[in-house]
Amino acid sequence: MATLKDVARLAGVSVKTVSNVVNGYSFVKPDNRRRVEEALEATGYRPNLGARNLRRGRTGFIALVLPELSIPYFAELAGLVIAAAQEHEWNVLIEQTFGTLAGERSALASLGPHLVDAAILSPEALEADDFQLSVPAVLLGEHAVDVPISRVGIDNVAAAQAAVRHLISLGHQRIAAIGAHPHRGTAALRLEGYRAALAEASLPFVDELVIPALNYHRADGAAAMRSLLDLPSPPDAVFCFNDLLAIGAMRAAAERQVRVPSQLAVVGFDNNEESVYSSPSLTSVAPDKSAIARAAVDLLHQRVETGELLADVETPFSLQVRESTVAR
Amino acid sequence: MATLKDVARLAGVSVKTVSNVVNGYSFVKPDNRRRVEEALEATGYRPNLGARNLRRGRTGFIALVLPELSIPYFAELAGLVIAAAQEHEWNVLIEQTFGTLAGERSALASLGPHLVDAAILSPEALEADDFQLSVPAVLLGEHAVDVPISRVGIDNVAAAQAAVRHLISLGHQRIAAIGAHPHRGTAALRLEGYRAALAEASLPFVDELVIPALNYHRADGAAAMRSLLDLPSPPDAVFCFNDLLAIGAMRAAAERQVRVPSQLAVVGFDNNEESVYSSPSLTSVAPDKSAIARAAVDLLHQRVETGELLADVETPFSLQVRESTVAR
DNA sequence: CTGAAAGCGCTAACAA
DNA sequence: TTGTTAGCGCTTTCAG
Numbered sequence: 001m002a003t004l005k006d007v008a009r010l011a012g013v014s015v016k017t018v019s020n021v022v023n024g025y026s027f028v029k030p031d032n033r034r035r036v037e038e039a040l041e042a043t044g045y046r047p048n049l050g051a052r053n054l055r056r057g058r059t060g061f062i063a064l065v066l067p068e069l070s071i072p073y074f075a076e077l078a079g080l081v082i083a084a085a086q087e088h089e090w091n092v093l094i095e096q097t098f099g100t101l102a103g104e105r106s107a108l109a110s111l112g113p114h115l116v117d118a119a120i121l122s123p124e125a126l127e128a129d130d131f132q133l134s135v136p137a138v139l140l141g142e143h144a145v146d147v148p149i150s151r152v153g154i155d156n157v158a159a160a161q162a163a164v165r166h167l168i169s170l171g172h173q174r175i176a177a178i179g180a181h182p183h184r185g186t187a188a189l190r191l192e193g194y195r196a197a198l199a200e201a202s203l204p205f206v207d208e209l210v211i212p213a214l215n216y217h218r219a220d221g222a223a224a225m226r227s228l229l230d231l232p233s234p235p236d237a238v239f240c241f242n243d244l245l246a247i248g249a250m251r252a253a254a255e256r257q258v259r260v261p262s263q264l265a266v267v268g269f270d271n272n273e274e275s276v277y278s279s280p281s282l283t284s285v286a287p288d289k290s291a292i293a294r295a296a297v298d299l300l301h302q303r304v305e306t307g308e309l310l311a312d313v314e315t316p317f318s319l320q321v322r323e324s325t326v327a328r
Numbered sequence: 329m330a331t332l333k334d335v336a337r338l339a340g341v342s343v344k345t346v347s348n349v350v351n352g353y354s355f356v357k358p359d360n361r362r363r364v365e366e367a368l369e370a371t372g373y374r375p376n377l378g379a380r381n382l383r384r385g386r387t388g389f390i391a392l393v394l395p396e397l398s399i400p401y402f403a404e405l406a407g408l409v410i411a412a413a414q415e416h417e418w419n420v421l422i423e424q425t426f427g428t429l430a431g432e433r434s435a436l437a438s439l440g441p442h443l444v445d446a447a448i449l450s451p452e453a454l455e456a457d458d459f460q461l462s463v464p465a466v467l468l469g470e471h472a473v474d475v476p477i478s479r480v481g482i483d484n485v486a487a488a489q490a491a492v493r494h495l496i497s498l499g500h501q502r503i504a505a506i507g508a509h510p511h512r513g514t515a516a517l518r519l520e521g522y523r524a525a526l527a528e529a530s531l532p533f534v535d536e537l538v539i540p541a542l543n544y545h546r547a548d549g550a551a552a553m554r555s556l557l558d559l560p561s562p563p564d565a566v567f568c569f570n571d572l573l574a575i576g577a578m579r580a581a582a583e584r585q586v587r588v589p590s591q592l593a594v595v596g597f598d599n600n601e602e603s604v605y606s607s608p609s610l611t612s613v614a615p616d617k618s619a620i621a622r623a624a625v626d627l628l629h630q631r632v633e634t635g636e637l638l639a640d641v642e643t644p645f646s647l648q649v650r651e652s653t654v655a656r
Numbered sequence: 657c658t659g660a661a662a663g664c665g666c667t668a669a670c671a672a
Numbered sequence: 673t674t675g676t677t678a679g680c681g682c683t684t685t686c687a688g
Contacts, residue, residue, distance in 0.1 A: 001440070001441060001442070001462075003680095003681055003682085004681065004682065004683095005681080005682095013658075013659085014658060014659045014660075015659085015660095015681095015682085015683090016658060016659060016660085016683090016684080017657085017658060017659080019682075019683065019684085020657090020658085023683085027657060028657075028658085029657065029658085032657085032658085046440045046442070047442075047681085047682075048382075048440075048442040048680085048681050048682070049440075049442050049443055050378050050381055050382045050387060050442050050680090050681080050682090051382055051442075051664090051680070051681035051682040051683090052681075052682055052683075053378055053664095053682090054376075054378045054379050054382055054664050054665070054666090054680090054681080054682075055663080055664055055681080055682045055683045055684085056664085056682085056683070057664070059378060068407060069397070069403045069404070069406050069407035069410070070400075070403060070404045070407050070601065072398075072400065072403070072602075075397045075398060075400070075403035075406075076397070076398045078397050078403075078422070079396060079397035079398050079424060082397070082422060082423075082424060083424070091421050091443075092421070092422065093419050093420070093421065094406070094410060094420065094422060095410075096407060096410060096411070112329070112374045112376075112377075113329055114329070114374070114375075114376040114377050114378055114379075114665090115377055115419075134329075218601065218604070218605045222605070247602075247605050248605060250607065251605045251606075251607060254607045273398065273546065274400075274575075274602050276546070277546045277550070277575050277576060277579045278579075278606060278607070279578065279579060279582045279606070279607055331664095331665055331666085332665065332666065332667095333665080333666095341674075341675085342674060342675045342676075343665095343666080343667090343675085343676095344667085344668085344674060344675060344676080345673085345674060345675080347666075347667065347668085348673090348674085351667085355673065356673075356674085357673065357674085360673085360674080375665085375666075376664085376665050376666070378664090378665080378666095379664070379665035379666045379667090379680090380665075380666055380667075381666090381680095382664090382665085382666075382680050382681070382682090383665080383666045383667045383668085383679085383680050384666085384667070384680085385680075442681090657688105658687100658688085659686105659687085659688080660685105660686090660687085660688100661684100661685095661686090661687105662683105662684090662685085662686100663682100663683095663684095664681105664682090664683090665680105666679100666680090667678105667679095667680090668677100668678095668679100669676105669677090669678085670675105670676085670677085670678100671674100671675085671676080671677100672673100672674085672675075672676095
């Protein structure tokens with residue numbers, strides 16, 4: 001592999017000149033520039049990023065810390081973050097925490113400043129004390145705790161409220177919620193939106209209709225739905241805090257011969273691609289994932305370049321109405 | 329951030345001694361070791377990986393080149409590769425190609441030896457000439473072309489054959505295939521397995537029942553299924569070359585009021601988590617993804633450490649029978 | 657506008 | 673057993 005020095009020797013100039021050409025710096029005598037470019041071409045020179053970054057005190061990487069790639073929402077998001085990072089010549093390092101406190105702590109601990117220039121975090125269990133980051137970071141999802149880190153995401157209260165309003169507008173009166181969680185900030189906000197929608201329609205908040213979920217996988221949604229269907233008077237609609245829970249819920253309903261949407265309307269959250277093709281297809285709150293990824297990366301880039309702390313970013317969302325609430 | 333030198337000064341020894349302790353090398357006088365360890369602790373020293381790797385001529389990264397993270401199979405695989413790589417202290421860099429030749433070429437081109445120590449490739453369009461890698465690599469999926477790179481994966485012919493045999497054993501006679509592709513090696517092998525299963529049961533190979541798919545997304549499966557249902561005599565079973573195609577096919581069937589499995593049996597390939605919860609759940613060929621990820625990473629590690637070229641690895645698979653072929 | 661040279665933090669050959 | 677020191681390849685003062 002050719003080094004700067006090799007190129008310099010071949011072009012008959014100093015490394016400085018080559019470096020100048022490579023980095024598009026200042027003014028280089030046209031003649032020298034030509035010779036350097038020829039030498040660059042001839043050697044097939046490619047800069048050694050490690051050396052460059054060692055010198056610049058940068059690494060060229062950002063970390064993306066998330067629960068699990070096998071969760072479609074995070075997989076999609078990761079793809080978008082990678083694409084956005086590429087535009088700033090950043091490579092993305094993905095760390096999976098599996099949603100555990102230990103996993104999240106160990107991911108954070110490994111984030112030395114020599115490894116990454118910045119980090120995008122999607123924590124689910126971290127506590128306030130844990131946020132002693134050594135690199136700039138941005139939070140996706142919620143401030144589970146109050147920490148001075150910029151956040152990028154949608155207005156979860158408004159989004160949940162829109163989802164439940166939709167169910168109410170369809171005439172549903174007994175609306176359940178799946179996904180309550182004792183420590184997860186996002187869950188608290190979605191629950192708040194659910195409450196608000198019920199309240200503004202003067203519908204009662206019924207404790208037994210709010211089902212907690214420790215995880216947000218399909219299996220958890222199915223289990224929650226079963227417990228709901230076992231109730232003396234089951235709900236006629238259910239708002240699930242993510243699409244995976246909703247898919248599980250629909251599966252459980254099908255197993256009990258409960259028809260969706262005629263007997264039970266279902267709304268999810270995340271708008272996974274999977275939800276467009278399920279039978280019935282799933283009505284879902286659709287955060288603009290692309291906007292989230294871009295905003296997070298741009299915020300960090302700004303932060304790293306200028307050093308200035310930046311404000312939170314609120315990204316848009318919409319409600320995608322499909323067969324699980326309105327039959328074709 | 330503390331450097332080796334800082335630690336050495338604090339401990340009153342040379343950097344060499346500190347380096348020895350940090351790297352667990354040779355013999356260090358117990359007294360010195362203790363003082364170094366104290367200094368390490370006091371400063372919270374963390375080695376600068378960039379510098380270490382620059383010196384060692386390693387980067388500490390491997391690349392994982394795949395079509396798209398939004399495809400569940402690759403998302404799952406990526407998660408497993410990250411986990412396997414961690415055990416060799418490797419970080420994983422994911423590059424998305426979107427299955428295009430241009431995307432794959434540009435991903436390969438960016439894989440300089442300064443960026444990664446090795447690469448795991450899942451190409452779909454690359455041609456033989458493109459495989460001029462500058463780092464050790466292993467191929468997931470098939471040798472689309474004949475190149476001297478180790479491959480890790482299942483026996484696609486046998487797997488496809490098992491899937492179609494299952495359909496035949498259920499009494500199906502008119503079995504379609506969705507996913508034929510002019511250049512994709514994997515598609516050719518799965519088609520071969522399909523043919524073999526038909527042949528051994530003395531069933532005719534019917535051209536119009538083999539539907540090509542340029543992409544393997546849900547939408548492609550739905551489109552293919554529609555064309556199959558438009559046939560004067562539609563199939564009574566369909567073997568899809570991946571689960572996404574199968575999910576799309578089931579969706580299209582549902583839209584035409586065709587019942588699965590009573591009127592149409594469906595088998596997929598990949599065994600996505602999604603397929604366990606669809607209604608009906610999907611019978612699918614299940615490659616051992618964890619074994620694939622581990623084998624690929626271990627092979628590369630071996631290769632990088634010892635320099636020796638290693639043989640291909642064939643990983644196991646099974647057929648998961650679910651409701652799409654056998655009603656509960 | 658360009659060259660010489662220092663040094664980013666680390667490892668390892670060589671000396672002591 | 674440990675210290676000294678020369679780089680890994682690059683960027684960047686500082687002179688010229």
